[in-house]
Each structure stands twice: as structure tokens, then as C-alpha cells.
Amino acid sequence: MKIMTAIKxxxxxxxxxxxxxxxxxxxxxxxxxxINPFCEIAVEEAVRIKERGIASEVIAxxxxxxxxxxxxxxxxxxxxxxxxxxxxxxxxxPLASAKxxxxxxxxxxxxxxxxxxxxxxxxxxQTGQMLAGLAGLPQGTFASAVTFAxxxxxxxxxxxxxxxxxxxxxxxxxxxxxxxxxPRYLTLxxxxxxxxxxxxxxxxxxxxxxxxxxxxxxxxxxxxQRQPCTFVNDAVELVDKLTNExxxx
Amino acid sequence: MATLIIADCENNQLAPxxxxxxxxxxxxxxxxxxxxxxxxxxxxxxxxQSIAGVRKVWVAEGEEYAHPLAExxxxxxxxxxxxxxxxxxxxxxxxxxxxxxxxxxxxxxxVSDVCKIIAPHVYERYCYAGNILATVKNHSAIQVLTIRxxxxxxxxxxxxxxxSTESISSDSINEQSRFMGIETHQSDRPDLxxxxxxxxxxxxxxxxxxxxxxxxxxxxxxxxxxxxxxxxDAGYAPNxxxxxxxxxxxxPKLYIAIGISGAIQHTAGMKDSQVIVAIxxxxxxxxxxxxxxxxxxxxxxxxxxFIELLAAR
Numbered sequence: 001m002k003i004m005t006a007i008k009x010x011x012x013x014x015x016x017x018x019x020x021x022x023x024x025x026x027x028x029x030x031x032x033x034x035i036n037p038f039c040e041i042a043v044e045e046a047v048r049i050k051e052r053g054i055a056s057e058v059i060a061x062x063x064x065x066x067x068x069x070x071x072x073x074x075x076x077x078x079x080x081x082x083x084x085x086x087x088x089x090x091x092x093x094p095l096a097s098a099k100x101x102x103x104x105x106x107x108x109x110x111x112x113x114x115x116x117x118x119x120x121x122x123x124x125x126q127t128g129q130m131l132a133g134l135a136g137l138p139q140g141t142f143a144s145a146v147t148f149a150x151x152x153x154x155x156x157x158x159x160x161x162x163x164x165x166x167x168x169x170x171x172x173x174x175x176x177x178x179x180x181x182x183p184r185y186l187t188l189x190x191x192x193x194x195x196x197x198x199x200x201x202x203x204x205x206x207x208x209x210x211x212x213x214x215x216x217x218x219x220x221x222x223x224x225q226r227q228p229c230t231f232v233n234d235a236v237e238l239v240d241k242l243t244n245e246x247x248x249x
Numbered sequence: 250m251a252t253l254i255i256a257d258c259e260n261n262q263l264a265p266x267x268x269x270x271x272x273x274x275x276x277x278x279x280x281x282x283x284x285x286x287x288x289x290x291x292x293x294x295x296x297x298q299s300i301a302g303v304r305k306v307w308v309a310e311g312e313e314y315a316h317p318l319a320e321x322x323x324x325x326x327x328x329x330x331x332x333x334x335x336x337x338x339x340x341x342x343x344x345x346x347x348x349x350x351x352x353x354x355x356x357x358x359x360v361s362d363v364c365k366i367i368a369p370h371v372y373e374r375y376c377y378a379g380n381i382l383a384t385v386k387n388h389s390a391i392q393v394l395t396i397r398x399x400x401x402x403x404x405x406x407x408x409x410x411x412x413s414t415e416s417i418s419s420d421s422i423n424e425q426s427r428f429m430g431i432e433t434h435q436s437d438r439p440d441l442x443x444x445x446x447x448x449x450x451x452x453x454x455x456x457x458x459x460x461x462x463x464x465x466x467x468x469x470x471x472x473x474x475x476x477x478x479x480x481x482d483a484g485y486a487p488n489x490x491x492x493x494x495x496x497x498x499x500x501p502k503l504y505i506a507i508g509i510s511g512a513i514q515h516t517a518g519m520k521d522s523q524v525i526v527a528i529x530x531x532x533x534x535x536x537x538x539x540x541x542x543x544x545x546x547x548x549x550x551x552x553x554x555f556i557e558l559l560a561a562r
Contacts, residue, residue: 126349133353138425162433214358
């Protein structure tokens with residue numbers, strides 16, 4: 001079995017980003033960038049499936065500027081076999097990402113695509129479902145467990161009412177939720193090994209995909225700030241404040 | 250203008266957040282139709298028909314719709330789509346799973362988690378874990394949106410069953426995906442996404458057994474129970490209690506965070522609550538930056554007293 005994963009380069013999850021003074025864009029100058037945590041989980045899962053002897057190859061794809069190669073190297077250090085870097089300076093929105101991944105899907109013919117369920121910058125949670133729609137594949141979104149048997153994959157999904165289990169025919173698209181696994185720490189030997197792995201660069205134009213953004217960003221703002229916290233000394237004072245001041249009890 | 254709302258009919262009932270999606274559609278303006286699906290849809294349909302403002306209810310009934318599989322529902326909605334300017338669903342796991350698939354087949358973009366309608370194609374939404382409020386204009390011919398239901402009133406106005414109904418089916422049979430089962434956490438507590446009060450517990454509780462004190466407090470206040478990611482990861486609470494960037498978004502009148510440190514990924518899911526209370530023994534915990542009232546104390550000492558005071562009222 002061949003698995004394709006994709007990774008996005010995003011601001012580190014610990015950062016609080018802010019709008020630029022013109023309030024038109026987010027300030028990403030000198031911001032520490034990392035692999036999107038959900039994408040990291042997706043790559044980890046693909047590698048574990050390979051380590052269980054179910055998959056024979058794991059491909060890691062990233063789309064964007066040259067710096068995205070750093071995140072592909074992280075995926076290769078986790079254990080992906082080769083990287084595909086789709087080079088573009090254009091803004092790539094979820095539908096465009098899905099179209100690019102669909103083009104690569106047709107080239108590579110993987111049996112399984114594992115993506116993160118959302119990126120922590122756009123918070124869209126769309127690309128996996130869109131890829132499944134374009135390719136006409138079944139989808140197992142928000143996965144917290146994945147098992148294989150007889151040409152099918154069983155996916156446990158974290159849904160609003162609990163844990164849902166569905167069975168999908170292969171090929172299929174899976175999107176990873178937080179509890180699918182805990183990604184391994186990268187060891188120095190694996191980081192060194194990753195440097196020697198194959199990484200192909202593809203110019204976006206060569207894929208013949210329409211990536212025109214359909215969503216225009218008109219402006220960005222910081223959310224309204226709350227008044228500073230009022231500290232109380234004990235439960236008696238808390239009940240008093242909630243009853244007589246906030247009037248919520 | 251006409252809006253099609255894909256109603257979340259999980260558990261064979263109309264989700265309580267449907268009213269919020271209808272409120273959003275009313276702000277957009279124009280006719281509002283509802284799409285419902287299920288195995289036995291009688292109750293769902295009569296509920297849907299009785300909501301004021303609904304023109305028509307499309308009904309997909311059959312065993313294959315007993316559980317909302319995206320592969321089964323997508324062809325039905327894609328067939329209806331050309332009649333509409335807007336397609337809406339709640340930003341629940343149901344809507345987030347289904348709408349992007351439908352939109353991709355239609356070659357339309359999706360605006361996720363809309364929290365304000367500025368104009369029929371201009372919206373506000375949060376991104377970057379709630380740190381950025383973005384205003385976006387969607388240039389797609391059909392506007393596909395998931396709605397952050399806490400940002401819109403869920404009060405449904407009832408009307409005599411005036412909406413018409415029409416059955417729909419599809420020639421294509423879904424052989425790709427099959428529902429195998431669901432593990433739900435039975436609870437007599439109010440629904441987390443619409444509750445007036447939410448009591449949420451974090452890693453500070455220390456164990457699954459200790460989490461019962463949250464349940465006792467929730468019972469006293471007729472509150473829903475939430476949890477931080479750390480508490481769910483540690484197995485103290487089920488996944489469907491998780492509040493945050495990637496879990497549920499809540500905005501109750503009163504949110505009490507107990508033993509929760511308050512990472513931005515958590516506050517993204519509760520910061521629009523009207524009044525936020527934090528109880529934590531660490532005075533430097535970031536949760537106090539999100540809170541209106543803070544109590545720096547050992548929760549195991551404070552909570553029994555708090556519960557006692559509430560009982561004495």
C-alpha cells in the first residue's frame with residue numbers, strides 16, 4: 001500500500017499572532033514557523049502504518065514557498081520515504097490545495113491519503129473533505145483510530161455526539177484528529193537520514209490547476225479584549241459576585 | 250436569494266442548534282429551505298415544518314440515511330444546489346464533514362465557522378485559534394457556509410405546519426462507506442452547545458474519579474459539562490466534552506473553568522461566553538487573562554464549599 005500525506009507550514013502553535021497596523025493582513029514577520037500539528041499527526045500515522053507492515057511507501061507533500069521544504073524534511077525525519085514540493089508563491093486556499101493534491105493523487109495513485117483535519121492558521125477544516133469530493137473517494141474525517149482489514153479501512157471518528165466508527169473502501173481520504181497518535185521525537189540520526197531522502201520539486205504551473213482564490217480577505221482585527229479579571233478571595237465572595245454583580249446565578 | 254440549510258439530524262432528531270443556522274439565514278435574507286435526512290424522518294419533518302420562516306423541507310428518507318454519511322448525502326445536495334444562492338450548515342462535526350465535500354464537487358469555496366453576516370457574501374470569522382477576527386468576501390457563485398451556532402440566536406419561532414415537503418432520492422448507491430457504530434456518552438445534562446451554564450474541568454482535576462466533582466457542581470447549576478483537551482487526553486472526560494479550537498465552541502451566560510490552565514487553543518472555544526470564572530491554584534495561569542472572576546485556590550478545598558453555598562441559596 002502506498003500512502004500520500006500532506007503538510008502545511010504554519011506559525012508555531014504557541015504564538016499569538018496579531019494584525020499588521022493596516023489591519024489588512026496578519027503580521028507574520030519574524031514569526032517562528034512549524035509543521036501544522038495535525039499534519040504532523042497525519043505523517044506519524046502514515047509512518048506507523050508502514051512500520052506495521054501494511055504500507056510500503058509514504059510520500060509527504062507540501063505546497064508553498066521554498067521554506068516549506070523544511071517541513072517536508074521534518075516529515076522525512078519522522079519516517080516518510082520521499083517528498084514532493086509544489087513550489088508557488090501564490091496564496092493557496094483550501095479548494096486550491098485540494099485541487100493540487102488531486103492532481104498529485106492522479107499521478108501517484110496512492111491507496112490512502114492522510115491529511116491533518118485542519119491547519120491552525122486558517123482553521124478551515126476543509127481540504128481533506130474537498131479532496132475526497134473531487135476524487136470521488138470515501139472520507140474518514142476527524143480520525144482517532146485507524147485499522148485495516150481485507151482491503152478496507154475502519155476509522156473511529158471524533159464527532160460531536162461521541163465516537164463514530166465507519167468502514168471505508170480503499171482508496172480513501174482520512175483526516176487526523178488530535179488523539180490519533182502522539183508524534184515521535186525526532187532523533188539526530190533520523191534528521192541526518194532525512195537529508196539524503198529524495199525530494200522532488202514541481203512547479204505549480206506544470207500541474208495545470210486553477211488556484212485562483214475565491215475568498216478575499218477584506219480585513220483582520222484582534223478580538224475585543226475583556227476587562228481585567230477581578231480576583232475574589234473565597235467561595236463566599238465568588239457566589240456573592242456572581243449573584244449580585246454579574247447576576248448569572 | 251434562496252438558502253438551503255442542511256440540517257444536522259444526528260441521533261434521528263433535528264439538532265437543537267438548527268434554530269441558530271436559520272437565524273443566520275434570516276440575516277442573509279430570501280427564502281429558506283431545509284434539507285433533512287434519516288431512516289424514520291416523521292418527527293424530524295414535523296419539527297422542521299413547524300419552524301417559522303421555513304418555506305420547504307426536502308426529505309431524504311431511507312436506511313442509507315440513518316447515519317449522515319457524506320458519501321450518501323453529497324449527491325442529493327449537489328442536485329439541489331443550482332436552485333440556491335446559499336448552502337448553510339452548522340459548524341458541527343456534521344457540517345464540517347459534509348459541506349466542504351459538496352462544495353468541492355460544485356467547485357465552490359467554503360467559508361468555515363461564520364460568526365457574523367455583514368452582507369449576503371461578506372462574513373466575519375475567527376482564525377489563528379481565535380486570535381484573529383477576519384472579514385472575508387466570498388466570490389463563489391454559490392455561497393457555502395458553516396455557521397458558528399453560538400454566535401446566532403437559537404430561539405426557534407414556532408408556526409403552524411406551513412412549509413411544504415418533497416422527498417428526494419439518488420440513483421447513485423453509496424458502496425464506499427458504511428456506518429459501523431457509535432459510542433455516545435449518555436448524560437442527562439443540557440447540550441453543551443446551547444447550555445446557559447457550562448462547568449469545564451481540566452488536568453487540575455487529577456483523575457477521572459475526581460472529575461465527578463465537576464458533575465456534582467454541574468447538577469447543582471443545571472449546567473452542561475465541558476473539558477479541556479488535556480483532561481480528555483488524560484482520559485478524565487470523553488472526547489465530546491472537549492471545548493476549544495478543535496473541539497466544541499460554546500458561549501454560555503456563565504462559564505466556569507476549573508483546573509484549566511487556559512491555553513489559547515482552549516480559550517478559542519469559550520472566550521465569547523458572557524461571564525467567565527476561573528478557579529486555579531496557579532495565579533500565573535493564562536486562564537485568568539480570559540476570565541472576569543478569578544479565584545486562586547485549591548479546587549478540592551473550594552469546590553465543596555461552593556457547592557454547599559449554592560445548595561443553601
